[in-house]
Amino acid sequence: MTLITRAGFLRVDDTDAPGNAGLKDQTAALRWIQKNIAKFGGNPNNVTIFGESAGGASVHFHVLSPLSKGLFLRAISESGSAMNPWAFVKNTNDRAYRLSYILGKEAHSAAACVQNLRAASANELKSAINKVLTADESTGLISVPFVPSLELQRSGEKPFLLHEPAYIEQHGLFNNVPYMTGANKREGASFATETSMSQPSYWQDINNDLERIVPVDLGLTKGSQKSKEVAQKVKNHYFGDEAISYATRENWINLQTDLLFVLGIVRTTHAHVKYSNSTYNYGDALHGAESVYVVYGGKIEGETSDAAKLARLMGGLWTSFAETGVPSAQDGVTWIPVSQSSFPYLEIDVSPALKYDLEPPSTLLKQPYLLINS
Template sequence: MVQVKVNEGLLEGERVTSDLVGTFYSFKGIPYAAPPIGDLRFKAPQPVKPWSGVLSAKQHGPQCPQYNIISKQLENGSEDCLYLNVYTPNLEPNKPLPVMIWIHGGYFCSGNGNDDVFGPEFLIRHDVILVTLNYRLEVLGFLCLENEDIPGNAGIKDQVAAMKWVKNNISSFGGDPNNITIFGQSAGAVCVTLHCVSPMTKGLFRRAIAQSGTLQNWWGREFRPRERAFALAKKLGCTSEDEKEIFNFFKEQPWEKLVGIQIPLTWKEKDLTSEGFITMFSIVSEKVLPNVETFFTGDITDALKNNVHEGVELIVGFNEDDGAITFALIHDIENTISWANNSEGYFVPTTLGQKYSKDELKEIGSEMKKMYTRGEIVSKNNLSPVANYYGADFYKYEILQFAKQFSVKNKVYFYIFSCFSERNVFAKLFGISSYFTKNVVSHNDDIAYLFPISNINQKIPKTSVSYNLIYRMTSLWTNFAKTGNPTPDTKLGCNWRTFNAKTKSYLNIGNELTRGVAPLREEMEFWEKMYEKSDKLFTTKSS
């Protein structure tokens, strides 16, 4: 047992022995904000109250109520879920240690910070401190009525509260409050990039890593949030048009009735949800209100031009086959094949499908289909066109656009992740690996090279391919957290060059490290032409 004093009181954690790390210190289930229950549901997090005596920090706190996008079922949780975990290799180091705060993904509707997935051993052996956390999800975290009762963005404001807690307390664990890196994957990466432009988080961190997601990805921004909130109330039986009545209705519902409901507002959303699930509640551009601190308001493009925190260094990129499991979340294989071959709107970029009708987008949909299918029929033996389309639509195109904008003022390192070993499990988990003739490096596969996921074989011989890939990946990430440069010396055998709109330099993080320029040049240039074409088409129509 080991005790640490933080601002709110005494914590008792554990001294842990690991074959991979040796000894480290674990503190789990630390409350970083007051329970968001009762009148605090949907509100920004409030400070945690100090406690007397010693608080046990040996077990994770409850996960937040959620819908599991893999099992497609509600999972048990508690609205009292705002807890974080701290893992440190040394409580009294000679020099304060760099700190890495992990923000989990899960499409804004599932996930937690627990060590069955996000264990610390791979990272903290590089002499950094790892912090993981829970934040409110789905309706409870991201419902928005655009008023003081439900202003929106509660879930990402939870993250801000956790970051403030770390800033104020991490020195007690041997950490450096002036050298904090935030990093996250998928929805967590969207949050990371939003923290880079929010006035609420300025000065709370020094560096950022965004894996397979940015604030520009369409699924990371809620579409017509107020309208969606009213539609949800109506679907649940509340037909009132009065905001206060709707707020009271939402406040009184058990969480099980609120979570996991699809409220599609456009034809594209209806197509995507007809057989599967897409997130309905995520980050909103908040309405400025007199008694509410705003996390984000205004336009995404303007924010990237004017609000990026000065001096924040960034790693950003995506996985080679990020789209491979995405279509499996949305449609089963038979429906995927049918829709890809027969629906004129299937290959339409979702951002355009939220603005315009299917008829208006026929021409663009047809050109996109030709680009991805090359005139071939989509079948069980030929699903790559669908995976490649979803990879670009959900992730790659908008991630690259973000990197270009961010690099105008700040240092950016861009990557494509293509490591493959027995740790690439997600295509198998979704039952789609047999439909591809190549090794699939799907969405989420990068996580297994940063964290010792419990359901993957934990015996990793030092002579194995996996061991070397894990060591190299975690070295890149922790080097960056320590120095701002992922390759500060020649130990990894490659100098990772910075990215900007002119050089477009990137690193392919595969079974070997290789440098390149202009990632996915042909495909990304084609997407740019499609957006240019749509701009001209609808500008002409409106005039």
């Protein structure tokens, strides 16, 4: 089952819009599967959920949520984590009021805000929602204004998410199921495109606002001395003495890959293995590349082509994990789980290889908070 969603996350405090409706819809779908899968020849006790990007983050949210406990046995997050900067916000309250104002209906109460939004047409919302994020939010790797958030406790209703994802992971409060996750090596190339990077203004904007490369989860105030120091340390880590420019665009792609995906996924994995011994990590190619081989809609030419070999390899890994909880493939390398003392990951290629430390211990990714203190 693939879980992919981008809608249903409006939260307005003190109203009947507590947030996370999109994730609750998914939970309802999982309950339906539990009730009906046997009628289609399936086993309700052997359900694996998986998704890519926003779908990968959705899967992670179900691993974290008590509402989804017992509704699946295994989970696969491809290029997505609830700890990615674009996947979670503490609340969307301010953005809801901002959206109401953009629609030409300034709200002075929570009830009025929700009423204004519900009265707007789909086309009005579609047009206005692209203007909700502030300039700082947009440059801070946030792509859409309404995403999963914390929920306030409401009488008679169980919340989907009562704690921040990092807190749930760090305290082992998640659903302890076999979990497979990973990132692709050049995720950032899908967002830092050649078309955009070829424009001089692209690099001018970055160099005029270097703090946009400060990891969002550090919670630093933009413009503060600490934020400026961290921005410079990140710049030095990825670019050394070289300028951030078209000539160093591969360094920029690596930075975007880490900020958007790898940092959150690696942090998730390190926190997860403190309480689970069935966590598997992988590395691959471009953002979304694995989906072509796991569930492909087009024809892959030639039985002996590299693409066909890769499709068989990844299909075998994903399906064996779904069947047994252990990813394995015929003639493939043995893929071992991550532990507290060892960080193996499978580099997925025509000739797969088991490697260690997706990012070396000295990098920003392994110990991001050292940037603040060092």
